[in-house]
Amino acid sequence: MSNILVVLESRDGSLRSASLEAVGAARLIAEVSGASVLALATETCELDAGVLGAAGADLVLMAKTSGHSAEGAAATVARVAKEHQASVVLLAATVRGRDLTGRIAALLETGFAADCTALDAAAMTFTRPILGGKAFTTVKINGPVAVASLRANFFAAAGREANAEVQEVVAEAGLSRVTAINAQSGGRPDVSEATRVISGGRGMGDAANWNLLEAVADAIPGCALGASRAVVDSGWRPHSEQVGQTGKTVAPELYIAAGISGAIQHLAGMNCSKVIVAINKDADAPIFKHATYGIVGDALEVLPALAAELQKLNL
Ligand SMILES: Cc1cc2nc3c(=O)[nH]c(=O)nc-3n(C[C@H](O)[C@H](O)[C@H](O)COP(=O)(O)OP(=O)(O)OC[C@H]3O[C@@H](n4cnc5c(N)ncnc54)[C@H](O)[C@@H]3O)c2cc1C
Secondary structure, eight states: OOEEEEEEOEETTEEOHHHHHHHHHHHHHHHHHOOEEEEEESSOOBOOHHHHHHHTOSEEEEEOOSSOOHHHHHHHHHHHHHHTTEEEEEEEOSHHHHHHHHHHHHHTTOOEEEEESEEETTTTEEEEEEGGGTEEEEEOOOSSSEEEEEOTTSSOOOOOSOOOEEEEEOOOOOSOOOOOOOOOSTTSOOTTTOSEEEEEOGGGOSGGGHHHHHHHHHHSTTEEEEEOHHHHHTTSSOGGGBBSTTSBOOOOSEEEEESOOOOHHHHHHHTTOSEEEEEESOTTOGGGGTOSEEEESOHHHHHHHHHHHHHHHTO
16 A cells, blocks of 8 residues: 655754644545555654654654755655655655755656645645735646645644654765754744744834834744845845745744735735734735734834733733
């Protein structure tokens, strides 16, 4: 019987939450097809068989190698996929996942669907946004293996009572190896993975006013900071925080946009957010057409009031 292979991604030796969501998505397919879910870490990292089993994995495979190599990881995944007759290979649509997806599909001589937001386990089709999120397309992969990357926060770990077995596998060598990653997020969650995000735009007026956004973020557990491109281009915030077409794609439960107009290129990166709160002093700002809740007012006055109320809730 064919298997479903999930590529696990780690950062600083710890598993990324988006990988657990991919394991949960694989479990959805396994429930329909009766296949087993194999979770493969392409480099040595801390793996909790209980957590992975609960998320949906039946077997956990860990390639023993330190440091990431894109070619090496892709070759390891392709070999393991063939050895275990995988009919589906899933990855998180992170920066690294995007890098690996095409490489794996090429090695397996098949097609792939990138950045998927839904799947139909019975039809084995994937849904992905196109045209900057204005439309969705359904993709069926006709090759021997369906390779797909899944957008963070659209799938969930299975949450079942099960343990997974852990086995070691040989890692393939790569031509290049990542030796260091210099994180710039200042201890907050990565904006593309966080379930709560507060972003600032040019309407914040100055980089010094970011303490107002930070105060709101501090009052909301797990809240990441984001920014519009205008802010990043002005040098107020690092590019790692940019949300949008040329930045990161986010889909949190809560997205607060302060002083952001709602340009199409910004919307492309955040309009799949579940609840959108817009703060803008212009009642006609385009962002209000996409917002669940809108506050017309000066962000420099609204944000301190919002932070004060949130602090009272002691979330
Ligand atoms: C190829 C391409 C790719 C792009 N990629 C991206 C991308 O990835 N991400 C992205 O964000 N943009 C992207 N852009 C840029 C995009 O078109 C917009 O220029 C940008 O999003 C505008 O940022 P902004 O909303 O912060 O600024 P503005 O459009 O200048 O809007 C500022 C808003 O703040 C409001 N405001 C002003 N003062 C206050 C106040 N005191 N309180 C409350 N509100 C206030 C104003 O009413 C206004 O609505 C891209 C553009 C191109 C051409």
